[in-house]
Amino acid sequence: MRLNSFVLAQIALVQVGLAGGINAGAVLAQAPANQAQTQTPAPAGGARTPMYRPGARRNPPQESMRKVLHQMPSNIPVPIPPDAKFVTGYQSQYTGARAMTYVRMYTENKPPVLIDWYRKNLQGYGWTYKEKPGAKPTGLPSLSGSKGAVTCMINFEGPIGALGKTTALMITFNEPR
Numbered sequence: 681m682r683l684n685s686f687v688l689a690q691i692a693l694v695q696v697g698l699a700g701g702i703n704a705g706a707v708l709a710q711a712p713a714n715q716a717q718t719q720t721p722a723p724a725g726g727a728r729t730p731m732y733r734p735g736a737r738r739n740p741p742q743e744s745m746r747k748v749l750h751q752m753p754s755n756i757p758v759p760i761p762p763d764a765k766f767v768t769g770y771q772s773q774y775t776g777a778r779a780m781t782y783v784r785m786y787t788e789n790k791p792p793v794l795i796d797w798y799r800k801n802l803q804g805y806g807w808t809y810k811e812k813p814g815a816k817p818t819g820l821p822s823l824s825g826s827k828g829a830v831t832c833m834i835n836f837e838g839p840i841g842a843l844g845k846t847t848a849l850m851i852t853f854n855e856p857r
Contacts, residue, residue: 741774753781757830757853759801761787761794764849779855786846791820791838794847798823798834807832829856 749769752760769783787794802809802825809825820836831854838847 741777743772744775745771745773745779747771749781749783752785753783755781755855756783756851757827758807758825758832758834758851759798759805760785761789761797761849763787763789767848780852781855782850782852784848784850786840786848788845789847790845791836791847794838794849795821795823795836830854 752766764785773779807825823834833852835850
């Protein structure tokens with residue numbers, strides 16, 4: 681096995697630190713900074729200044745509403761295939777943000793047929809959309825679009841099921857304010 685010079689340098693630093701009775705972490709912390717970066721001197725008394733502006737960090741968003749859906753919502757802003765069957769869904773809202781709806785449904789359309797159907801119908805409904813290729817070589821694309829103040833993401837999964845004849849369709853959209 682051949683070790684590169686970076687690994688050898690780390691091993692040497694640890695050996696020096698251990699041999700000299702110094703904490704190895706302290707030795708590594710004393711390594712010189714990148715030449716392109718400028719360091720600001722520590723204030724008198726050794727106190728360190730924070731790396732971020734006070735007050736700049738925000739707490740994670742807080743969910744203010746979550747509602748499980750038991751049927752297909754009537755406000756889905758994109759076309760839905762006629763044979764689509766509702767499986768699950770929810771609506772949620774975070775403080776300071778618009779409400780978001782997620783719906784999962786199944787259809788008997790094969791994935792390529794369903795994707796082509798959406799490509800044609802989204803424009804007919806006034807949507808501007810972009811297509812992102814699937815992450816895997818056999819993966820299906822996702823479509824993201826906007827119409828006015830509403831944005832939407834459509835994901836496809838399939839074929840699924842015992843017979844491999846079903847396609848899952850996941851639609852996420854935000855509510856207009």
